[in-house]
Amino acid sequence: MSEETRKRIAMAIKELGYQPNIIARSLKQKTTMTIGVVVFNIMHMLTTQVLHAIEEECQERGFHVIVSNSDDDPEKEKKYIEMLRAKQVDGLIIFPTGKNADIYQKLLEERFPLVFVDRMVPEVKADAVLLDNQKAAELAVEYFAERGYEHIGIVTPPLVSHIVPRMERIEGFRQALVKKGLPVVDDYFITTEIPRIQKELTRLYESGRLPEALFAINDLTLMEVLYFIKGNHINTPDELAIISIDDVPFAHVYTPTLTTISQPTFAMGKKAAERLFLQIAKKSEHQPQVFRFSPTFIERGSVKEKTS
Amino acid sequence: MSEETRKRIAMAIKELGYQPNIIARSLKQKTTMTIGVVVFNIMHMLTTQVLHAIEEECQERGFHVIVSNSDDDPEKEKKYIEMLRAKQVDGLIIFPTGKNADIYQKLLEERFPLVFVDRMVPEVKADAVLLDNQKAAELAVEYFAERGYEHIGIVTPPLVSHIVPRMERIEGFRQALVKKGLPVVDDYFITTEIPRIQKELTRLYESGRLPEALFAINDLTLMEVLYFIKGNHINTPDELAIISIDDVPFAHVYTPTLTTISQPTFAMGKKAAERLFLQIAKKSEHQPQVFRFSPTFIERGSVKEKTS
DNA sequence: TTGTAAGCGTTATCAA
DNA sequence: TTGATAACGCTTACAA
Numbered sequence: 314m315s316e317e318t319r320k321r322i323a324m325a326i327k328e329l330g331y332q333p334n335i336i337a338r339s340l341k342q343k344t345t346m347t348i349g350v351v352v353f354n355i356m357h358m359l360t361t362q363v364l365h366a367i368e369e370e371c372q373e374r375g376f377h378v379i380v381s382n383s384d385d386d387p388e389k390e391k392k393y394i395e396m397l398r399a400k401q402v403d404g405l406i407i408f409p410t411g412k413n414a415d416i417y418q419k420l421l422e423e424r425f426p427l428v429f430v431d432r433m434v435p436e437v438k439a440d441a442v443l444l445d446n447q448k449a450a451e452l453a454v455e456y457f458a459e460r461g462y463e464h465i466g467i468v469t470p471p472l473v474s475h476i477v478p479r480m481e482r483i484e485g486f487r488q489a490l491v492k493k494g495l496p497v498v499d500d501y502f503i504t505t506e507i508p509r510i511q512k513e514l515t516r517l518y519e520s521g522r523l524p525e526a527l528f529a530i531n532d533l534t535l536m537e538v539l540y541f542i543k544g545n546h547i548n549t550p551d552e553l554a555i556i557s558i559d560d561v562p563f564a565h566v567y568t569p570t571l572t573t574i575s576q577p578t579f580a581m582g583k584k585a586a587e588r589l590f591l592q593i594a595k596k597s598e599h600q601p602q603v604f605r606f607s608p609t610f611i612e613r614g615s616v617k618e619k620t621s
Numbered sequence: 622m623s624e625e626t627r628k629r630i631a632m633a634i635k636e637l638g639y640q641p642n643i644i645a646r647s648l649k650q651k652t653t654m655t656i657g658v659v660v661f662n663i664m665h666m667l668t669t670q671v672l673h674a675i676e677e678e679c680q681e682r683g684f685h686v687i688v689s690n691s692d693d694d695p696e697k698e699k700k701y702i703e704m705l706r707a708k709q710v711d712g713l714i715i716f717p718t719g720k721n722a723d724i725y726q727k728l729l730e731e732r733f734p735l736v737f738v739d740r741m742v743p744e745v746k747a748d749a750v751l752l753d754n755q756k757a758a759e760l761a762v763e764y765f766a767e768r769g770y771e772h773i774g775i776v777t778p779p780l781v782s783h784i785v786p787r788m789e790r791i792e793g794f795r796q797a798l799v800k801k802g803l804p805v806v807d808d809y810f811i812t813t814e815i816p817r818i819q820k821e822l823t824r825l826y827e828s829g830r831l832p833e834a835l836f837a838i839n840d841l842t843l844m845e846v847l848y849f850i851k852g853n854h855i856n857t858p859d860e861l862a863i864i865s866i867d868d869v870p871f872a873h874v875y876t877p878t879l880t881t882i883s884q885p886t887f888a889m890g891k892k893a894a895e896r897l898f899l900q901i902a903k904k905s906e907h908q909p910q911v912f913r914f915s916p917t918f919i920e921r922g923s924v925k926e927k928t929s
Numbered sequence: 930t931t932g933t934a935a936g937c938g939t940t941a942t943c944a945a
Numbered sequence: 946t947t948g949a950t951a952a953c954g955c956t957t958a959c960a961a
Contacts, residue, residue: 382677
């Protein structure tokens with residue numbers, strides 16, 4: 314193309330106010346430069362942060378992202394996956410409910426680019442990006458143990474077999490207790506729906522069986538624990554020490570400052586996007602892999618040295 | 622269409638594994654059932670919450686939403702608006718940087734569905750959904766005044782004329798002071814970049830000129846104030862009372878609990894989506910309107926009754 | 930009720 | 946280098 318025609322074209326674009334129609338291009342090229350993300354809980358700190366990283370990574374590559382919230386409802390998740398596919402997204406990053414194994418599997422068989430985040434589905438051999446949950450639980454227990462704590466509890470939503478991180482955290486917690494020679498007390502496993510955690514904790518407290526330390530497995534349960542200690546005027550860390558997973562933005566301004574175990578959300582989001590783009594680039598011969606990210610222990614003030 | 626053919630079609634769909642291609646439909650129908658949202662700061666509490674409401678409203682109507690983060694950079698904002706338009710989104714909800722008046726205006730002239738949120742652009746007559754900022758500032762000052770506070774400061778990022786809420790909050794603050802017969806002290810206007818707020822506050826404190834009460838105009842400035850009081854072991858509310866705008870998730874578990882002025886983020890997101898859909902439905906004869914939402918004062922524990 | 934053809938705005942192919 | 950033509954997968958209009 315000659316320099317002159319190039320100019321003439323530029324002129325024409327301007328004069329006619331030409332605006333390209335990417336939809337038409339997409340129809341022809343069979344690529345939309347758009348990926349879909351389906352999350353099971355948009356109110357979760359982890360979700361927000363990972364989403365942010367995914368978005369950043371996508372914007373750099375000129376991709377757009379459409380986010381849908383399945384609200385942990387498998388039916389909704391199914392519907393959104395279908396809609397997103399109908400919209401011809403080039404790939405899907407899913408924070409799975411875990412209950413649509415058949416659909417995930419079909420995606421896989423069609424070699425449709427797919428990455429799981431946070432949770433995974435063991436029977437579906439897809440890329441997955443998650444925390445080393447066992448390690449996270451271990452970190453918490455060891456830290457407590459080394460400071461002389463013996464009665465350690467865990468606070469989590471109900472055990473559900475297909476919700477992998479939760480299972481892994483509880484199981485990691487249990488094993489770490491055993492490894493440290495600490496008692497495994499049933500009462501100390503507060504495994505109930507978020508809105509009931511308060512009541513459960515208060516019940517324990519009033520019956521004088523509250524443990525000395527609590528491990529909150531995510532930001533949502535942490536909030537309940539904090540509300541509980543506030544409502545009952547419990548002193549932290551003297552009466553009750555706390556460690557939780559997830560970054561909460563106020564950990565360093567809270568009194569006491571909160572000792573937490575942080576997930577590398579940014580790296581996780583970046584990795585998820587990277588793996589997806591890898592699949593998009595060469596759909597065949599992709600070796601699915603599970604990536605376990607190491608948690609970071611952030612020592613702050615909600616656990617003290619027990620000198621008793 | 623007969624019942625039988627209906628069945629036969631359903632059969633064929635299943636057997637052939639037919640998947641509709643919405644892209645092709647969009648090309649023909651000139652509607653994508655997708656809206657674009659461009660926000661200037663995704664890390665802002667308000668943004669997250671309004672976004673959530675918008676998403677919910679859209680999902681109910683079968684629309685998808687593509688979110689882009691302009692990072693308060695007009696160039697990026699411009700680029701994203703263009704890309705979104707090229708992608709044929711049916712409408713745009715913009716949390717504007719405020720610096721692309723010409724582009725917003727062009728959108729308007731083309732009768733392209735457009736709603737501003739949080740900030741507005743006075744010279745562009747488009748739908749806008751924002752807080753009654755003046756009222757919010759008034760609420761704070763009055764509450765302080767009625768409890769005997771005289772030395773009241775405000776903490777905000779720098780004054781920038783095109784950032785409407787910030788201007789309105791500061792101006793509302795100033796006017797409320799005057800109205801209440803309170804002194805307007807230059808020193809008490811901490812108007813500096815977020816990362817410098819700490820230093821500024823500390824400087825005031827060390828020179829003994831810290832006001833008795835502080836009004837933080839958003840969640841980000843609040844975090845700085847909290848970090849400051851934490852670092853300098855300042856007692857709240859005894860030494861320094863605090864009121865801030867925006868919901869922070871820990872307001873009720875913090876010690877003391879935080880008195881805040883909440884924006885009805887959910888209603889605002891819903892309204893923004895509604896207005897957009899109204900424009901999409903009948904592009905012509907749409908009367909742009911500015912919607913001012915009333916802030917809600919939530920009395921908690923970071924302000925005390927001054928009995929001196 | 931069913932079938933056929935044209936057209937949406939691109940890109941790709943092939944000829945000129 | 947340029948220009949014409951077909952094709953992407955759907956909807957719509959019209960004819961059978």
